[in-house]
Amino acid sequence: MNDLNGIFTALLTPFNADGSINFDSLRKLIEFNIESGINGFYVGGSTGEAMLMTGDERKLVLKAVSEAAGGRVKLIAHVGSTATDFAVDLALCAKGLGYDAVSAVAPFYYGHTLQAVKQYYYDIAAAADMPLFIYNFPAGNGFGLTADIAAEMFEEEKRIAGIKHTSTDLFMLRQVKERIPRAVVFNGFDEICLAGLSMGADGAIGSTYNFMGAKFVSLYNAFRAGDIEKAQKLQNEASAIIAVMCRFGVFQCEKEILTQIGIDMGQCRKPFLPLSAEGKKAVKEILINL
Ligand code: MN9
Numbered sequence: 001m002n003d004l005n006g007i008f009t010a011l012l013t014p015f016n017a018d019g020s021i022n023f024d025s026l027r028k029l030i031e032f033n034i035e036s037g038i039n040g041f042y043v044g045g046s047t048g049e050a051m052l053m054t055g056d057e058r059k060l061v062l063k064a065v066s067e068a069a070g071g072r073v074k075l076i077a078h079v080g081s082t083a084t085d086f087a088v089d090l091a092l093c094a095k096g097l098g099y100d101a102v103s104a105v106a107p108f109y110y111g112h113t114l115q116a117v118k119q120y121y122y123d124i125a126a127a128a129d130m131p132l133f134i135y136n137f138p139a140g141n142g143f144g145l146t147a148d149i150a151a152e153m154f155e156e157e158k159r160i161a162g163i164k165h166t167s168t169d170l171f172m173l174r175q176v177k178e179r180i181p182r183a184v185v186f187n188g189f190d191e192i193c194l195a196g197l198s199m200g201a202d203g204a205i206g207s208t209y210n211f212m213g214a215k216f217v218s219l220y221n222a223f224r225a226g227d228i229e230k231a232q233k234l235q236n237e238a239s240a241i242i243a244v245m246c247r248f249g250v251f252q253c254e255k256e257i258l259t260q261i262g263i264d265m266g267q268c269r270k271p272f273l274p275l276s277a278e279g280k281k282a283v284k285e286i287l288i289n290l
Contacts, residue, residue, distance in 0.1 A: 009033045043077050
């Protein structure tokens with residue numbers, strides 16, 4: 001898993017005005033990101049609005065991305081779902097398409113027991129027989145992964161390769177790295193990317209990399225080269241932009257920014273609300289400073 005590291009864009013899904021997937025824009029977005037120097041794509045996650053898509057749509061996106069990327073960057077497919085069988089089906093699809101790894105959010109909605117959550121991951125790993133990244137997103141799904149639980153899971157299932165850590169608990173990130181040397185950990189909140197890297201993250205997966213990939217690649221390289229001052233400057237610049245986006249809707253702002261720079265992204269699916277007039281004004285300011 002040593003080659004899965006660096007900056008991964010959590011790929012947005014562009015939609016047409018009628019709500020269908022805009023594959024032309026998806027290909028443009030992929031080119032734009034590869035040109036920005038990112039190391040890979042995380043496809044079909046929260047940012048991709050996968051939870052607002054049908055299973056068939058999720059598969060079509062997985063296929064379109066693997067074809068367009070054509071082996072130039074690494075690919076992780078997010079296959080998480082409320083039902084193990086759905087997740088397994090998507091994982092098999094990703095495997096057939098040549099993805100490097102799969103990832104899954106814990107099964108949400110029902111308050112499952114820890115044993116049931118673990119079994120969900122083991123079933124996906126066994127069926128797909130490929131590296132699996134636990135998508136740890138406690139604020140989004142209510143399942144609180146701990147370093148203890150992670151250590152048990154990595155021990156019990158060797159195909160579990162890492163964690164996408166979308167949490168501000170960086171002490172836990174460090175504990176995972178200390179206790180599970182083979183764990184590959186990606187930082188999940190872009191506004192603390194540098195902090196995550198400094199606590200031992202191997203890379204970062206994020207939504208704002210859709211349009212700020214070049215900035216975060218520079219940040220990553222500066223950090224690895226030991227130029228902390230430069231890395232901090234880049235993080236602070238990015239965080240100022242992200243702070244504005246958080247006020248108006250992160251995905252809506254990302255889509256508006258990309259649309260303004262020439263990649264028609266359309267709207268987020270309902271129940272996301274469209275970007276407000278105030279949000280559009282804020283995006284204009286962001287664009288001036290980009
Ligand atoms: O994939 C994203 N996580 C979520 C990562 O959206 C839950 C992040 O990139 C955030 O969108 C970003 C803003 O909070 O850090």
